[in-house]
Amino acid sequence: MRIIKEHSERRAEIVDAAEALFASKGYASTTISDILEALNIAKGTFYHYFASKEALMDAAIERYIDAEMIVAQAVADDPHISAHEKMFRILTGAGRDKKRGDRLEKEASAVGNADMHQRTMASIVLRLSPILEGIVRQGMREGSFRTEYPRECMEILLAASEFLLHGSAFAWGGAERLQKAKALAWMAEKALGAEQGRFSYLYKKYEGDGACCDQC
Incomplete structure (x- = not known):
């Protein structure tokens, strides 16, 4: 069953995941693919919220x-x-x-x-x-x-x-x-x-x- 989340909730989840990855791997070493994998979301979902x-x-x-x-x-x-x-x-x-x-x-x-x-x-x-x-x-x-x-x-x-x-x-x-x-x-x-x-x-x-x- 597909779970649909509120815009602000999904956006906050992406920021949370990014902060955790930046802390563990460093900003330079963290890729967008890392963030997608951590959240199990599609690339299109990421770019819906953030341009880069x-x-x-x-x-x-x-x-x-x-x-x-x-x-x-x-x-x-x-x-x-x-x-x-x-x-x-x-x-x-x-x-x-x-x-x-x-x-x-x-x-x-x-x-x-x-x-x-x-x-x-x-x-x-x-x-x-x-x-x-x-x-x-x-x-x-x-x-x-x-x-x-x-x-x-x-x-x-x-x-x-x-x-x-x-x-x-x-x-x-x-x-x-x-x-x-x-x-x-x-x-x-x-x-x-x-x-x-x-x-x-x-x-x-x-x-x-x-x-x-x-x-x-």
């Missing part, structure tokens, strides 16, 4: 970003924690699937598609900056932040972080990356009128010590 393997990777990344935004928004909406604590949790990835994110970032870099990487970074900046803007405004009410440009500051800081620290355009060594992260933390404190040292967690992970909750 790159489009499939794009969908996997976008789905991951969707999940990231849900977690970030939940933190931002919590009325019981301070703006500094919210910022700390979101920027350090508390409650997020970091391993999955790191894996997707690594495999995405193997695609060799600069346009895809640029779209990914732009999506993160455009979707996360409004959430962080709300947190900055909370901090302004609490007296811990002071800035005339809450949205723009977050857009610039996020763009710098994504491009300089997480992007593949620069082959920074460990010491260079740490220095950039320290500069980013300094700029965040200056731009948001925050107490010196409040954003040191942005570079702690590059020292290998992790982030320190007492900064918040």
